[in-house]
Amino acid sequence: MAFINDAFFSKTWILALTLCVLTGCPTSSEWDQEWESIQSSLRAGDLAKAQSRLQTILPSIRKNGPKDRRYAKIIYQLGEIARLEGDDNQAESYYWEALPLIVQSLGPEHLQMADPLDKLASIYQKKGELKIALPLFKRAVAIREKTWGASDPKLLPTLKQYHVLLMLGDRHEEAVKILTRISRLD
Secondary structure (H helix, E strand, C coil): CHHHHHHHHHHHHHHHHHHHHHHCCCCHHHHHHHHHHHHHHHHCCCHHHHHHHHHHHHHHHHCCCCCCHHHHHHHHHHHHHHHHCCCHHHHHHHHHHHHHHHHHHHCCCCHHHHHHHHHHHHHHHHCCCHHHHHHHHHHHHHHHHHHHCCCCHHHHHHHHHHHHHHHHCCCHHHHHHHHHHHHHHC
């Protein structure tokens, strides 16, 4: 009986591998290796190389549609590169493009939603558009709180930035509440 199960397993594995090869589906390790290579380029400060690699793999990932989480990761990373290069307008465009992709692939409450929201809020803060920045940042805070818990020290940088935005927006009462939370976490 064990021999039959082993033979069935072997045939199933070979069939799955053959289908993958014939349909051209990339293995996750290929993606992981490529992603790590891109991240290495970023850590080394080679933004142009990272951007070029992202642009090269984007068309193949885009074909999978918006539910592929890698699509959102690539678009967000392109936004990060644009931000690091000082091109806030291009970064803003990429972050806005990444948001619905994250919603479709991971869901509206996923922790990865907080990053582009946070970055967009920072861009609008720099532009002096606090009415746009505050709700974006408030949403980023809410997602991080839901994921990490309201008393997690990892929230400190987020809460401090939110406090600054509230003060700039003359929302002192809310700012005091956030400052109280910061004091408790610090």
